[in-house]
Amino acid sequence: MQLSVQGIVRRFGPVAALAGVDLDVTEGEFLTILGPSGSGKTTLLKAIAGFEIPDEGAVLVGGQDVTLAPPRQRDVGMVFQNYALFPHMTVAQNVAFPLEMRRRPRAEIAQRVEDALRLVELQDFGRRLPRQLSGGQQQRVALARAVVFGPRLLLLDEPFGALDRKLREALQLEVRRLQRRLRLTTIFITHDQEEALIMSDRIAVMDKGRIEQIGLPGDLYARPATRFVADFLGESNLLTGKASEGTATLGSFGAVPLPVRQPDGPVTLLLRPEALRLGEEASGLPCRTHGTVVDTVYLGLSAKLRLRLEEGTEVLARIPLRPSAPPLPREGDSVPVGFSAEDVHVVPQA
Ligand SMILES: Nc1ncnc2c1ncn2[C@@H]1O[C@H](COP(=O)(O)OP(=O)(O)OP(=O)(O)O)[C@@H](O)[C@H]1O
Numbered sequence: 001m002q003l004s005v006q007g008i009v010r011r012f013g014p015v016a017a018l019a020g021v022d023l024d025v026t027e028g029e030f031l032t033i034l035g036p037s038g039s040g041k042t043t044l045l046k047a048i049a050g051f052e053i054p055d056e057g058a059v060l061v062g063g064q065d066v067t068l069a070p071p072r073q074r075d076v077g078m079v080f081q082n083y084a085l086f087p088h089m090t091v092a093q094n095v096a097f098p099l100e101m102r103r104r105p106r107a108e109i110a111q112r113v114e115d116a117l118r119l120v121e122l123q124d125f126g127r128r129l130p131r132q133l134s135g136g137q138q139q140r141v142a143l144a145r146a147v148v149f150g151p152r153l154l155l156l157d158e159p160f161g162a163l164d165r166k167l168r169e170a171l172q173l174e175v176r177r178l179q180r181r182l183r184l185t186t187i188f189i190t191h192d193q194e195e196a197l198i199m200s201d202r203i204a205v206m207d208k209g210r211i212e213q214i215g216l217p218g219d220l221y222a223r224p225a226t227r228f229v230a231d232f233l234g235e236s237n238l239l240t241g242k243a244s245e246g247t248a249t250l251g252s253f254g255a256v257p258l259p260v261r262q263p264d265g266p267v268t269l270l271l272r273p274e275a276l277r278l279g280e281e282a283s284g285l286p287c288r289t290h291g292t293v294v295d296t297v298y299l300g301l302s303a304k305l306r307l308r309l310e311e312g313t314e315v316l317a318r319i320p321l322r323p324s325a326p327p328l329p330r331e332g333d334s335v336p337v338g339f340s341a342e343d344v345h346v347v348p349q350a
Pocket residue numbers: 012015016017035036037038039040041042043044191
């Protein structure tokens with residue numbers, strides 16, 4: 001179902017946990033809310049679910065104003081970080097719970113519980129108690145319980161936070177598959193940017209109770225609208241220079257033609273680590289200088305190198321490691337560093 005959040009404000013004493021949030025989520029979309037701790041993510045989810053009543057603004061589900069409706073009337077499925085299964089109930093009883101609350105007939109409950117458990121591949125676990133399951137299995141039960149009644153929205157608050165990396169990755173895929181299959185409008189909270197990039201149709205980046213930017217993962221990565229988004233999503237080199245007549249002077253790199261017309265004055269340029277070229281590959285590029293390798297980290301498919309430029313600025317380069325690639329420069333080596341002007345993004349001034 002379509003969701004619309006309009007101008008929501010929620011204050012806790014002097015703190016505005018939500019300082020005016022607008023958000024439109026289309027039917028069947030998977031939207032991720034990404035932001036640092038304390039940015040208001042959980043408060044926003046609670047306002048959508050009905051556990052927080054906003055001081056200002058409105059929440060509409062399928063065009064219907066539910067701002068003041070209690071959680072039970074909103075038909076929203078939720079999964080939290082800490083499972084929140086009822087410990088004394090079996091898996092099947094846990095999954096049946098939302099249907100019991102809605103007083104569905106016995107036969108329907110049995111059928112739906114069976115279907116939901118099959119959906120998360122736990123059809124043989126109905127009689128177990130939560131403590132007899134692994135963390136990942138418990139989270140799948142929580143997911144089955146959140147979707148068993150056919151909710152209008154699915155809200156996920158850091159559901160993989162307590163799981164190890166491998167399980168986390170498996171569940172990311174599983175949740176995405178299930179969400180697509182059910183065409184469930186889903187809002188997913190995480191502070192893990194990699195997870196956000198992997199899972200989402202769109203990402204909303206939050207900071208200090210506001211949405212800084214919302215868009216496709218690739219757009220946010222390539223064209224962040226603010227310094228905060230550039231820094232928060234992925235690794236970045238943010239270099240400051242001086243713009244004048246369509247070029248920016250950028251330390252020892254010299255003059256860099258700017259992709260968009262800028263007013264003369266200070267300018268912030270974003271260069272992702274993978275945009276930097278080193279050694280031979282840099283020598284043919286018009287924007288280049290020399291850098292001294294400060295440290296090197298091998299990552300298997302690529303390596304990350306930190307380099308100090310002549311003017312003292314440090315930059316991060318990520319270079320692919322092909323089997324035939326020449327050996328990496330070593331700490332203390334001085335190497336050419338360059339980039340193509342088209343790989344530069346101008347970060348709008350705040
Ligand atoms: N019940 C409350 N009473 C007082 N302050 C609150 C309450 N709930 C949230 N806050 C404050 O509102 C702000 C936003 O909190 P919120 O839990 O929404 O952030 P978050 O982005 O979900 O953080 P995290 O990633 O750590 O869960 C924080 O400053 C928090 O301390």
